[in-house]
Amino acid sequence: MSVASTLASEMDRAQLYGLFHQGKDYGADARRIRDLLLSHGVDRGRILEGACGTGSYLEPLAKHYQVLGFDADPQMVQAACARLPRAQIWEGDLRHFEVSPPVHATLMLFGALCYLSLPEVKLAAQCMHRALRPGGLALVEPWVGPQEFVGGEPHMAVIDLSELKVVRQVVTRREGSLAHVDFHYLVAQTGTQVQHLVDANTLHLHPRDELLKAVLAAGFALESQVDGLMAGSPLWVLRASESPSMGGSSHDGV
Numbered sequence: 001m002s003v004a005s006t007l008a009s010e011m012d013r014a015q016l017y018g019l020f021h022q023g024k025d026y027g028a029d030a031r032r033i034r035d036l037l038l039s040h041g042v043d044r045g046r047i048l049e050g051a052c053g054t055g056s057y058l059e060p061l062a063k064h065y066q067v068l069g070f071d072a073d074p075q076m077v078q079a080a081c082a083r084l085p086r087a088q089i090w091e092g093d094l095r096h097f098e099v100s101p102p103v104h105a106t107l108m109l110f111g112a113l114c115y116l117s118l119p120e121v122k123l124a125a126q127c128m129h130r131a132l133r134p135g136g137l138a139l140v141e142p143w144v145g146p147q148e149f150v151g152g153e154p155h156m157a158v159i160d161l162s163e164l165k166v167v168r169q170v171v172t173r174r175e176g177s178l179a180h181v182d183f184h185y186l187v188a189q190t191g192t193q194v195q196h197l198v199d200a201n202t203l204h205l206h207p208r209d210e211l212l213k214a215v216l217a218a219g220f221a222l223e224s225q226v227d228g229l230m231a232g233s234p235l236w237v238l239r240a241s242e243s244p245s246m247g248g249s250s251h252d253g254v
């Protein structure tokens with residue numbers, strides 16, 4: 001996202017997300033995803049990304065596939081729609097999504113499932129299974145587990161452009177198996193008051209084996225495990241069983 005060209009008088013979450021992830025090489029990541037899909041037999045067709053954010057993975061993948069995506073945050077959805085005007089992008093929840101006709105592959109990247117508790121992960125995996133054609137592929141990249149996350153550390157990132165200065169600070173906090181990552185932004189733009197925004201995130205620290213088990217229970221087999229797009233994370237390549245998902249309705253309670 002070109003921040004300078006998209007500035008509103010008040011920045012929203014999607015703009016801030018784009019600003020602080022502009023150094024992330026989504027193009028290189030998308031090439032790795034494409035290679036993985038190809039090596040597992042998905043050379044064309046429909047690809048769905050859950051928690052797609054501003055659509056940064058979907059944009060390069062749209063050269064090869066019909067891409068679909070959803071996100072819970074309306075501002076992220078709006079940004080993704082602007083990036084991909086011809087794609088099907090909607091406001092949706094990982095725990096309760098449906099898509100028809102089914103897709104060839106689903107993507108849950110950048111730790112998407114860490115927003116969910118384990119029972120919710122099971123619901124999401126059931127939705128993922130139902131969203132796939134029989135034998136379809138799911139790529140899942142988990143976030144850090146309880147061993148890796150310490151908490152209590154301060155972090156700061158700064159954007160320093162001529163007409164826009166943003167400081168993002170966070171002191172991460174751990175509460176049992178939950179990680180609180182509340183980003184505080186101070187945004188200074190030409191001709192405006194300094195804006196203070198808080199983006200509060202509560203993330204689940206799932207042990208990797210428990211997370212994988214919860215996903216497999218929906219009717220997936222682990223076909224391979226490769227290095228993830230994030231340093232230190234694996235990426236699971238899962239094949240949906242040919243038979244219908246063992247899960248119940250996508251609208252089951254948690």
Ligand SMILES: C[S@@+](CC[C@H](N)C(=O)[O-])C[C@H]1O[C@@H](n2cnc3c(N)ncnc32)[C@H](O)[C@@H]1O
Nearest residue numbers: 051052053056071072073076092093094110115
């Ligand atoms: C770290 S961002 C990743 C976005 C995108 N995949 C990327 O890599 O740029 C995580 C996204 O998950 C979305 N999200 C969190 N909980 C969700 C839920 N229950 N259902 C759908 N999206 C969710 C957030 O709104 C956010 O856009």
